[in-house]
Amino acid sequence: MLRTLRTSQLARSGFGTPSFGLRFNSVGRAFVFSQTGEPKDVIQVLEYPIEKPLENQVLLKSLGFTINPADINQLEGVYPSVPPKSVQINNEDAAIGGNEGLFQVLDPGAKSGLKKGDWVLPRKTCFGTWRSHALVEADTVVKIDNTDLTKVQATTVSVNPSTAYEMLKDLKEGDWFIQNGGNSGVGRAAIQIGHIRGLKSISVVRDRPDLEVLKKELTDLGATHVITEEEASDKLFSKQIKSWTGGKIKLALNCIGGKSATSIMRQLGAGGSIVTYGGMSKKPLTFPTGPFIFKDITAKGYWLTRWADKHPEEKAKTIENIFKFYREKKFVAPPVNISTLDFSKGNDVVLSEFLDALGKAQKGGGKKQLVQWVEY
Amino acid sequence: MLRTLRTSQLARSGFGTPSFGLRFNSVGRAFVFSQTGEPKDVIQVLEYPIEKPLENQVLLKSLGFTINPADINQLEGVYPSVPPKSVQINNEDAAIGGNEGLFQVLDPGAKSGLKKGDWVLPRKTCFGTWRSHALVEADTVVKIDNTDLTKVQATTVSVNPSTAYEMLKDLKEGDWFIQNGGNSGVGRAAIQIGHIRGLKSISVVRDRPDLEVLKKELTDLGATHVITEEEASDKLFSKQIKSWTGGKIKLALNCIGGKSATSIMRQLGAGGSIVTYGGMSKKPLTFPTGPFIFKDITAKGYWLTRWADKHPEEKAKTIENIFKFYREKKFVAPPVNISTLDFSKGNDVVLSEFLDALGKAQKGGGKKQLVQWVEY
Numbered sequence: 001m002l003r004t005l006r007t008s009q010l011a012r013s014g015f016g017t018p019s020f021g022l023r024f025n026s027v028g029r030a031f032v033f034s035q036t037g038e039p040k041d042v043i044q045v046l047e048y049p050i051e052k053p054l055e056n057q058v059l060l061k062s063l064g065f066t067i068n069p070a071d072i073n074q075l076e077g078v079y080p081s082v083p084p085k086s087v088q089i090n091n092e093d094a095a096i097g098g099n100e101g102l103f104q105v106l107d108p109g110a111k112s113g114l115k116k117g118d119w120v121l122p123r124k125t126c127f128g129t130w131r132s133h134a135l136v137e138a139d140t141v142v143k144i145d146n147t148d149l150t151k152v153q154a155t156t157v158s159v160n161p162s163t164a165y166e167m168l169k170d171l172k173e174g175d176w177f178i179q180n181g182g183n184s185g186v187g188r189a190a191i192q193i194g195h196i197r198g199l200k201s202i203s204v205v206r207d208r209p210d211l212e213v214l215k216k217e218l219t220d221l222g223a224t225h226v227i228t229e230e231e232a233s234d235k236l237f238s239k240q241i242k243s244w245t246g247g248k249i250k251l252a253l254n255c256i257g258g259k260s261a262t263s264i265m266r267q268l269g270a271g272g273s274i275v276t277y278g279g280m281s282k283k284p285l286t287f288p289t290g291p292f293i294f295k296d297i298t299a300k301g302y303w304l305t306r307w308a309d310k311h312p313e314e315k316a317k318t319i320e321n322i323f324k325f326y327r328e329k330k331f332v333a334p335p336v337n338i339s340t341l342d343f344s345k346g347n348d349v350v351l352s353e354f355l356d357a358l359g360k361a362q363k364g365g366g367k368k369q370l371v372q373w374v375e376y
Numbered sequence: 377m378l379r380t381l382r383t384s385q386l387a388r389s390g391f392g393t394p395s396f397g398l399r400f401n402s403v404g405r406a407f408v409f410s411q412t413g414e415p416k417d418v419i420q421v422l423e424y425p426i427e428k429p430l431e432n433q434v435l436l437k438s439l440g441f442t443i444n445p446a447d448i449n450q451l452e453g454v455y456p457s458v459p460p461k462s463v464q465i466n467n468e469d470a471a472i473g474g475n476e477g478l479f480q481v482l483d484p485g486a487k488s489g490l491k492k493g494d495w496v497l498p499r500k501t502c503f504g505t506w507r508s509h510a511l512v513e514a515d516t517v518v519k520i521d522n523t524d525l526t527k528v529q530a531t532t533v534s535v536n537p538s539t540a541y542e543m544l545k546d547l548k549e550g551d552w553f554i555q556n557g558g559n560s561g562v563g564r565a566a567i568q569i570g571h572i573r574g575l576k577s578i579s580v581v582r583d584r585p586d587l588e589v590l591k592k593e594l595t596d597l598g599a600t601h602v603i604t605e606e607e608a609s610d611k612l613f614s615k616q617i618k619s620w621t622g623g624k625i626k627l628a629l630n631c632i633g634g635k636s637a638t639s640i641m642r643q644l645g646a647g648g649s650i651v652t653y654g655g656m657s658k659k660p661l662t663f664p665t666g667p668f669i670f671k672d673i674t675a676k677g678y679w680l681t682r683w684a685d686k687h688p689e690e691k692a693k694t695i696e697n698i699f700k701f702y703r704e705k706k707f708v709a710p711p712v713n714i715s716t717l718d719f720s721k722g723n724d725v726v727l728s729e730f731l732d733a734l735g736k737a738q739k740g741g742g743k744k745q746l747v748q749w750v751e752y
Contacts, residue, residue, distance in 0.1 A: 080670040257665050279665030286662045289633050289655030292677030294456040299675040301668030 030131030036077025065101030096128025112138030195222025258283030406507030412453025441477030472504025571598025634659030
């Protein structure tokens with residue numbers, strides 16, 4: 001917890017009331033929680049003074065952060081990785097929320113090797129990205145080359161595109177994969193990365209009034225075929241899929257579970273794998289026995305956190321590759337909804353606007369929620 | 377189909393009526409099926425003359441064969457490996473049933489390298505073991521060293537003990553595994569092979585009036601713990617399992633599916649695998665999403681046929697290892713029910729007695745059904 005020691009000491013000493021009286025730009029804000037539960041009941045705004053870095057530290061300001069399902073699950077206390085309780089609020093230990101975000105160096109300290117203005121990303125998860133400023137050990141962040149990158153591209157790179165990139169890693173040019181949640185953040189990234197790498201993909205999406213619009217959008221991103229959940233689970237339609245793929249789908253990516261997972265698993269060719277990285281339907285995985293035994297199907301899970309925290313250097317390379325795709329205009333950022341929070345409106349307003357964004361993220365199905373702070 | 381060419385030619389030429397008039401010991405019998413369906417409706421007795429081997433052939437007589445679930449599924453037409461239609465009966469192409477059995481060389485032919493009296497096993501599955509005599513290419517069988525082996529041990533080695541041996545192969549001394557169907561043929565073999573190899577095991581069995589007797593029997597075979605299905609699915613009892621294993625169960629072997637598979641999967645430690653080799657409950661596999669993602673659980677299948685037909689030399693080594701266990705008195709054959717079929721009673725009686733044994737195999741849960749022929 002070294003990285004927030006000084007902040008937390010101050011918080012412990014009673015700092016953190018809105019009436020503190022520092023200028024806005026010398027006070028940082030963070031969304032923290034001392035207990036887990038319904039997000040709206042447990043999130044509080046912590047104020048803290050913005051201080052000079054010690055020798056190995058850097059002072060960062062936020063250029064934006066996201067609200068992802070895993071962040072919400074951490075708040076609810078139903079996620080296996082738990083952010084450290086590195087601060088105090090109202091005399092209780094608390095954790096700063098958020099795992100994904102972009103920061104800029106305000107003060108590089110004496111020994112970080114960073115420069116003022118550099119863009120950095122957290123090296124590991126549980127960084128606590130839901131804050132305006134961070135005073136951290138320099139080795140907890142990775143500098144990125146921001147040439148020709150937008151803030152949105154850099155803020156949203158760490159979770160969804162990285163997950164898609166890693167899950168597709170073992171496929172070879174010409175290989176087929178199928179995925180549900182084709183319109184999700186990971187789904188859209190997988191379509192594009194697959195296309196760039198010469199893979200062929202079938203994306204399953206929910207039926208909707210504007211289905212043809214969505215189909216066009218996803219095929220424009222590089223999807224080979226876009227089909228509905230109903231089609232994916234239809235026995236006759238399976239023949240259509242077989243005629244497209246020759247029955248040789250190697251990989252199924254599942255973020256939904258329940259029937260949807262069963263459908264895409266059934267499309268796999270001999271020796272194929274279904275990789276589960278989410279469970280949006282909250283329904284268990286249900287697989288017939290036969291394909292496991294006779295078609296040599298494997299079911300696995302993928303958890304970016306485990307991989308990224310174990311292999312931060314590989315993760316940094318993956319991110320560099322995705323930035324390269326952005327610079328080559330081969331890759332498009334996910335649709336985002338940006339909330340811009342303004343300190344000067346008071347903490348109650350800031351919290352309420354943040355909770356609005358979080359509510360939209362909880363509902364899911366729409367755009368990725370991205371939060372930025374008004375600059376002073 | 378070379379190996380049965382001459383037989384099938386004869387069968388095609390109209391041979392195969394009970395009134396053929398050869399002496400018993402010059403006429404072979406086989407249980408064959410020209411169509412798939414309910415076993416009692418489709419199995420017929422084929423008679424064929426017992427002939428001298430050509431240069432690369434050997435003439436074998438059966439020392440016994442088993443009736444396994446896969447054999448029955450082949451008859452029913454619901455198994456992915458299909459025995460070749462190598463004979464004819466009543467002018468229809470037909471397959472000889474059976475995948476597991478022991479044969480003895482009656483006439484080694486000119487070039488087989490075998491001797492009269494040698495014991496041999498089929499090199500691959502779909503051999504058609506349900507017959508009294510076989511005239512086959514010499515390279516379709518493997519000679520075994522029958523020193524200190526019983527016929528029952530050699531007849532039953534190819535399927536259950538080999539499956540158990542292979543599925544446990546990657547575990548190391550001291551590793552824990554859990555299995556359902558602890559009292560099945562594979563279950564009993566896994567208990568013993570695990571014990572020999574220094575593995576620790578938890579076997580799940582159905583509750584029954586004589587539970588304590590079965591528990592003693594299986595712990596005498598080498599099971600570390602024997603528990604009931606109710607215990608395996610009980611949350612409190614999970615703590616007991618954790619205290620035994622330190623939460624480090626590496627492998628779960630599943631031949632049942634449904635809730636039973638879910639229960640043993642939940643006991644796996646991080647990075648563990650559940651391997652499905654059967655689906656006795658006919659219920660699908662149902663797994664919660666979380667353990668796949670956060671505990672890095674993998675679900676796979678194991679199909680002995682695929683492995684054995686791809687790697688017949690490895691299979692022969694596995695069988696040699698199991699015979700070694702038998703000779704060292706470390707391994708006990710499964711409980712068998714032996715039916716001895718007598719040609720002289722006529723084909724109707726022989727068929728009816730065979731169908732009785734098959735009915736018992738279909739019911740399952742009891743002893744392994746082994747069939748032998750009366751010798752003349």
